[in-house]
Amino acid sequence: MSILVIAEHNNEEIQSATANTVTAAKQLAEKAGCEISLLVAGHNCSAVAESASAIPGVSQVLLADCPALDKQLPENFAPYLAELVKSKSITYVMAPSTTHGKNVLPRAAALLDVAQISDITEIVDAETFVRPIYAGNALQTLKSSDSVKTMTVRTAAFDPAELTGGGCSVETLDAAADAGISRFISEEVVQSDRPELSTARIIVSGGRGMQSGDNFSMLEKVADKLGAAVGASRAAVDAGYVPNDMQVGQTGKIVAPDLYIAVGISGAIQHLAGMKDSKVIVAINKDEDAPIFNVADFGLVADLFDAVPELEAELG
Amino acid sequence: MKILVGIKRVVDANIKVRIKADNSAVDVEKLKMVVNPFCEIAIEEALRLKESGAATEVIAVSVGPDSCQEQLRTALALGADRVIHVATDEITQPLAVAKLFNAVVEKEKPGLVLFGKQSIDGDNNQTGQMLAALSGMPQGTFASELAFEGDEIIVTREVDSGLQKVALKLPAVVTADLRLNEPRYVSLPNLMKAKRKPIESMSVADLGIDITPRLSTVTVLNPPERSAGERVSSVAELVEKLKAEGAL
Ligand SMILES: Cc1cc2nc3c(=O)[nH]c(=O)nc-3n(C[C@H](O)[C@H](O)[C@H](O)COP(=O)(O)OP(=O)(O)OC[C@H]3O[C@@H](n4cnc5c(N)ncnc54)[C@H](O)[C@@H]3O)c2cc1C
Ligand SMILES: Nc1ncnc2c1ncn2[C@@H]1O[C@H](COP(=O)(O)O)[C@@H](O)[C@H]1O
Numbered sequence: 001m002s003i004l005v006i007a008e009h010n011n012e013e014i015q016s017a018t019a020n021t022v023t024a025a026k027q028l029a030e031k032a033g034c035e036i037s038l039l040v041a042g043h044n045c046s047a048v049a050e051s052a053s054a055i056p057g058v059s060q061v062l063l064a065d066c067p068a069l070d071k072q073l074p075e076n077f078a079p080y081l082a083e084l085v086k087s088k089s090i091t092y093v094m095a096p097s098t099t100h101g102k103n104v105l106p107r108a109a110a111l112l113d114v115a116q117i118s119d120i121t122e123i124v125d126a127e128t129f130v131r132p133i134y135a136g137n138a139l140q141t142l143k144s145s146d147s148v149k150t151m152t153v154r155t156a157a158f159d160p161a162e163l164t165g166g167g168c169s170v171e172t173l174d175a176a177a178d179a180g181i182s183r184f185i186s187e188e189v190v191q192s193d194r195p196e197l198s199t200a201r202i203i204v205s206g207g208r209g210m211q212s213g214d215n216f217s218m219l220e221k222v223a224d225k226l227g228a229a230v231g232a233s234r235a236a237v238d239a240g241y242v243p244n245d246m247q248v249g250q251t252g253k254i255v256a257p258d259l260y261i262a263v264g265i266s267g268a269i270q271h272l273a274g275m276k277d278s279k280v281i282v283a284i285n286k287d288e289d290a291p292i293f294n295v296a297d298f299g300l301v302a303d304l305f306d307a308v309p310e311l312e313a314e315l316g
Numbered sequence: 317m318k319i320l321v322g323i324k325r326v327v328d329a330n331i332k333v334r335i336k337a338d339n340s341a342v343d344v345e346k347l348k349m350v351v352n353p354f355c356e357i358a359i360e361e362a363l364r365l366k367e368s369g370a371a372t373e374v375i376a377v378s379v380g381p382d383s384c385q386e387q388l389r390t391a392l393a394l395g396a397d398r399v400i401h402v403a404t405d406e407i408t409q410p411l412a413v414a415k416l417f418n419a420v421v422e423k424e425k426p427g428l429v430l431f432g433k434q435s436i437d438g439d440n441n442q443t444g445q446m447l448a449a450l451s452g453m454p455q456g457t458f459a460s461e462l463a464f465e466g467d468e469i470i471v472t473r474e475v476d477s478g479l480q481k482v483a484l485k486l487p488a489v490v491t492a493d494l495r496l497n498e499p500r501y502v503s504l505p506n507l508m509k510a511k512r513k514p515i516e517s518m519s520v521a522d523l524g525i526d527i528t529p530r531l532s533t534v535t536v537l538n539p540p541e542r543s544a545g546e547r548v549s550s551v552a553e554l555v556e557k558l559k560a561e562g563a564l
Binding site for chain 2 (some may be wrong): 014070071072075078081098100102103104105106107108109110111113114115116117118119124128132133134135136137138139140141142143144145146179180182183184185186187188189190198202226233237241244245250251253258259269270276279280281282293294296297298299300301302307308310311314315
């Protein structure tokens with residue numbers, strides 16, 4: 001038995017979602033009694049493999065470095081992954097539940113003729129896993145009868161593993177073929193000096209109550225004082241106030257920071273699905289009956305246009 | 317070009333579901349059932365492609381018990397040309413649904429398959445990717461914009477880092493994200509008319525697919541409840557409390 005973790009990276013650096021997935025893999029490795037390999041698939045990504053080899057608890061790094069895997073297009077990556085799983089007799093494949101992981105892993109699972117378990121939040125034993133369904137309103141425990149178990153890992157449910165201190169070998173794999181049915185064209189990566197939503201210790205999120213994209217600068221000022229990330233509700237993204245990568249919720253990013261400050265957000269179940277596991281929740285809303293107050297540790301009924309500038313001033 | 321659309325029947329997104337007393341499943345009995353919101357976006361896109369002349373026929377397909385014919389009627393009322401019901405009372409997991417769709421794809425040979433990115437009951441986010449794998453089609457998941465260029469479809473995808481554009485050779489599978497379009501409403505007269513339209517029905521046995529679930533449910537439990545905390549009366553009090561809590 002062995003576990004293969006698919007590393008999340010941008011050909012230059014390992015991304016944080018990998019660290020949470022390694023924690024899940026270590027818990028599984030203990031229960032299943034097996035070793036962990038980490039796959040770095042991409043192009044010109046040997047530096048990533050190099051740093052991955054220092055992750056404690058990983059026994060081996062597999063490096064697949066070739067043009068066909070550059071952007072990890074699923075048409076090229078999934079068949080390659082499926083073959084790798086067969087040739088190395090891998091029994092578990094784990095990927096972070098990011099847009100990359102969700103894109104590639106189900107395609108590989110179908111090629112292997114096995115199910116995928118999405119978004120696991122707990123490992124019960126070597127074949128039993130817990131995952132949220134219905135926007136987190138129910139927790140389903142599933143037992144898998146497949147010979148290869150593939151799963152995506154909800155990163156907010158597992159603490160990040162240490163990424164340095166270990167040392168293992170790197171095995172270079174053969175190149176992947178280009179299936180010739182898909183091409184990468186371009187990417188608009190949102191640049192920000194603030195922490196990423198998925199790793200931030202504090203998140204300040206705005207909703208429709210913000211009224212405009214410009215008004216989000218009020219939240220950014222607070223975020224900068226706190227070293228926080230800025231998030232948003234779907235309504236704020238749909239209205240064009242902020243870009244899609246800021247959406248928190250059932251169908252956006254799932255986060256669990258130490259402190260989540262929801263400003264002008266009503267608290268629909270789909271939004272709560274993305275943040276209700278935060279340690280401390282603050283809600284600022286002018287409607288005292290807003291459902292967000294039902295999950296908030298501290299609720300302030302106020303007009304955000306007064307409260308947010310005051311908060312910024314109060315933080316010094 | 318034919319477009320095949322996957323339509324799933326799910327509990328209305330506004331309902332907070334309850335779990336059965338024996339913790340075996342979510343209790344969906346007597347709840348309002350609707351077309352999965354992401355499938356609504358998928359069918360809307362298919363209809364717009366037909367209206368713009370890019371597509372010639374829109375076929376909606378649903379896998380499930382007879383009750384899901386209700387959602388196929390909605391698809392007809394919205395403007396689907398044909399609907400296919402793949403009938404089964406068994407629990408169907410994404411791999412099984414993808415295999416059934418693959419059998420339908422082999423019969424119908426669509427130029428494009430449009431799915432939702434995720435069903436809001438199971439929150440799986442798998443079926444489109446799995447169908448793409450089984451049929452050998454490329455996939456454009458989490459689509460927020462589509463354009464045709466020659467024998468390719470250009471898909472703008474909502475990814476964690478922002479937006480990504482890919483070109484896929486047709487036929488392709490595309491899964492709809494929230495911002496692909498704003499679905500139209502179904503009108504009552506059209507819904508009445510749709511009642512008289514035919515629904516093509518086929519069984520799992522007709523398609524010759526083994527749909528035995530690979531995953532079995534052990535339990536379904538309530539998540540830990542979060543209770544309302546306290547109200548603070550001013551920003552100063554809020555900051556003070558957060559500091560005392562160690563959150564700031
Ligand atoms: C399939 C599906 C998936 C979805 N996925 C997501 C998701 O991933 N994430 C998500 O967030 N939503 C999601 N939604 C949408 C969700 O149902 C809600 O519509 C959305 O979260 C509402 O956003 P909001 O709270 O910003 O807006 P609203 O519900 O309009 O709330 C605005 C709030 O701002 C308050 N307000 C207004 N002005 C002020 C002011 N001056 N001062 C203080 N307060 C003020 C109001 O009192 C109100 O409570 C999804 C919906 C569906 C159907
Ligand atoms: N039983 C079904 N019938 C028709 N389409 C389905 C069914 N299950 C899933 N789909 C399609 O696959 C998409 C993603 O579902 P899922 O993988 O379950 O999250 C849905 O939005 C539908 O378009």
